Amino acid sequence: MQILFSPLHQGHAPAHEFFRGERVPCFESPVRAEFVHEALRGRGHPVQAPGEDSAVVLRRVHDERYLTFLESAWSQWLALDSANADRQPFPSVWPVRTLRSDVEPANFIARLGLYSMDNGSPLSAGTWAAAKAGADAAVSAAGLLEQGARSVFCVTRPPGHHAGADFMGGYCFINNAAVAAQSLLGRGCTRVAILDVDYHHGNGTQSIFYERADVLVVSIHGDPRTEYPFYLGHADEAGAGAGRGFNLNLPLPAGTSADTWFDALEAACARTARHRPDALVVSLGLDTFAGDPISTFKLQAADFSRLGGRLKQLGCPTAFVLEGGYAAVELGSNAANVADGFEQG
Ligand code: OKP
Ligand code: ZN
Numbered sequence: 001m002q003i004l005f006s007p008l009h010q011g012h013a014p015a016h017e018f019f020r021g022e023r024v025p026c027f028e029s030p031v032r033a034e035f036v037h038e039a040l041r042g043r044g045h046p047v048q049a050p051g052e053d054s055a056v057v058l059r060r061v062h063d064e065r066y067l068t069f070l071e072s073a074w075s076q077w078l079a080l081d082s083a084n085a086d087r088q089p090f091p092s093v094w095p096v097r098t099l100r101s102d103v104e105p106a107n108f109i110a111r112l113g114l115y116s117m118d119n120g121s122p123l124s125a126g127t128w129a130a131a132k133a134g135a136d137a138a139v140s141a142a143g144l145l146e147q148g149a150r151s152v153f154c155v156t157r158p159p160g161h162h163a164g165a166d167f168m169g170g171y172c173f174i175n176n177a178a179v180a181a182q183s184l185l186g187r188g189c190t191r192v193a194i195l196d197v198d199y200h201h202g203n204g205t206q207s208i209f210y211e212r213a214d215v216l217v218v219s220i221h222g223d224p225r226t227e228y229p230f231y232l233g234h235a236d237e238a239g240a241g242a243g244r245g246f247n248l249n250l251p252l253p254a255g256t257s258a259d260t261w262f263d264a265l266e267a268a269c270a271r272t273a274r275h276r277p278d279a280l281v282v283s284l285g286l287d288t289f290a291g292d293p294i295s296t297f298k299l300q301a302a303d304f305s306r307l308g309g310r311l312k313q314l315g316c317p318t319a320f321v322l323e324g325g326y327a328a329v330e331l332g333s334n335a336a337n338v339a340d341g342f343e344q345g
Contacts (some may be wrong), residue, residue, distance in 0.1 A: 001339045003040045003047040004140055005155040006133035008218060009033045011126015012158050014088050018119055026122065027294055027326040028171040033157040036322060039332025040153065050154075052143050054179055055134035057186065059291040061164040061178045064147060065104065069115050070173060071128050075189055076108050091116045109320025116300065117162070117169030117203075117229070125306055131158055131173040138176040140318040142183035145279055151318045153339055154180070159323040161202030161283045162229060170200065170229060176281045177321045178208045181215050184319075189278035193218065193316075197307065198323040199284020199295040201249065203285065211243040218276040219283075220264045223251040246275075253298040258303050261288065265310060273314060286325030286334045293326050304334045310343025316341070 010030045016023040041047050058067060077089045091113035095101040105111050134156035141152040154176065161177055162170030181192045194209070196202040196219040209215040224233035239247035248271050250264045272280065286304065288297040299307075311318060320338065325331045 001045050001343055002144055002149055003034070003045045003155060004050050004137040004152060005037045005047050006049050006137060008094045008126065009130045009157045012124055012130035014122035014128065015285055016088060016125040017122055018173035028158060028324075029328065030157070031328050032325065033155050033322070034333055035328055035332035036155050036335045039336040040155070043336050043340060045153070045339060050133060050136035050140040052140040053137060054132065054139040054183075055087070057139050057183045057315055058174065060182050061165065061175055066166040069111060070168070073123055074125050077123070078172065079160070080108060081332070085125070090119050105175055110216045115167050115168050117164070121168045121171055121173065123259070127158070127173060134158070134160060134176045135174045135179045138180035138319070138321060139183045141321075142180050143188055145184065145303065145317040145319060146187040149317065151320070151342055153320040153335075154322060156322045157203055160204070161198060161285075161323050162200070162204045164204040164207045169204065171324075172204060175204045175208060177202070177281050180281045180319045180321055181209070184279045184281070185214060185217035190214065191216070191275055192279050193210040193272045193275050193277035194279065194281045194283060195311070196285070196323070197273055197288065198227050198283055198285040199297055200285065200324060201251070202283055202323070203229045203232040204231060206237065206247055206249075209243065210247060211241040212238055213242050213246045216246050216248075216272065216277065218248045218250070218268045218271055220250045220252065220261065220268055220341065223253055226254050251344055252297070255275070256297050258299050261297055261299060262303075262306070265307070269310060269314060277316055280311070280314060280318045282311060282318060282320045283323045284320045284335070284338060285323035287327065287329055289327050289330060289334055291327040291330055295326075301330065301334055301337060305341035308343075309340070309345030310340040312342045314344030
C-alpha cells in the first residue's frame with residue numbers, strides 16, 4: 001500500500017492539554033506518526049512525501065476567514081509578547097447561543113474562542129505547516145487513486161475529523177478526510193463515502209457534508225451522551241435537505257466489545273455499499289484499541305487486520321486517513337495491521 005508521510009507533522013508539538021482539571025502532556029504527540037510511519041515502512045510499504053498542494057481544495061472545505069486565522073495564528077500569538085514562544089494559547093470564551101459569531105474580535109484569545117469548539121486543541125509553532133501537510137497528503141492520496149492505486153495510507157497528524165468548516169476542536173485543525181473526499185469529487189468521482197471508525201464521533205466531517213448527497217458519511221463511535229464530542233453523533237442525525245439519508249451514526253456504549261463493534265461495522269459497510277461509492281475515505285482512528293488511554297472500546301491487535309480485510313471487500317479505491325489512537329507504542333502495529341489486512345483481504 002502506498003504510504004504518504006511528511007516529517008512536517010513534527011512541528012505540531014504543543015506541550016500540554018487539559019485533562020480532568022489538570023495540565024497534562026498532550027496525548028496527541030509527534031511519536032504517534034513516527035511509530036505509524038516506522039511500522040508501515042518496516043512491513044515493506046513504500047513511503048513518499050505528499051506531492052500535491054491542497055490550497056484550492058482546502059478552500060472548498062473550510063471557510064476563508066478560518067484558514068486565514070489558522071495560518072497566522074502562531075505569529076499573532078508571538079506578536080502579543082515574544083515570551084509567548086514558550087506558552088500555549090488557550091481559548092477562554094466561546095460564542096455559544098445568544099452571542100455573536102459574525103464579528104471577528106480584535107482580541108487574539110477571543111478570536112481563538114470564535115474558531116474553536118473546545119479547549120482541547122492546543123497550537124504550537126508548526127501547527128499550520130503540519131496541518132497543511134496533512135491536507136496535502138489527503139489531496140495527493142486522491143490523485144494516486146485517480147491514477148489507479150487501489151489504496152493509499154495518509155500518516156497524518158494532527159488528526160482532522162473534529163474540525164468543521166470554520167472551527168478547530170479535539171486536536172484537529174483541518175479536516176483531512178473531508179479534503180480527500182472533496183478532492184476525489186473533483187477527479188471524476190460522483191459518489192464518495194467516508195467511513196469513520198475512530199472512537200470519537202467525527203462531528204466536523206458530519207457537519208461539512210450534512211446537507212449533501214454526494215458524500216455519504218458513516219460513523220461508528222462512543223455514544224455522545226457519555227463520550228466526547230458530546231454534542232453531536234446521535235443515531236437520529238440522518239442528514240438534512242438534499243443530504244437527508246446520507247449521514248449514518250452508529251453510536252455504541254462505552255466499554256463495547258469487539259464482537260459488538262464488528263456487528264456495527266457490518267451495518268456501516270452495508271450502508272456504504274448501497275451508496276455505490278466511486279471511492280472510499282476511511283477516517284482511521286485506532287483509539288478503539290483496548291489499550292487506548294482515553295477510550296473504552298475493546299479491540300485487540302488482530303481485530304485491526306480483520307477491519308482492513310472487511311474494508312477491502314467493499315471493492316473500492318480506498319484512502320486511509322489517520323485520525324486518533326493514543327496507545328502510541330502499539331499504534332504503529334495496529335495501523336500496519338489494517339494496511340496488511342486490507343492488502344491480504
Ligand atoms: C480526538 B480524536 C480534553 C481531553 C479530551 C478530546 C478527545 C479528542 C479525540 N482536553 N479531548 O477523535 O481521536
Ligand atoms: Zn478519537
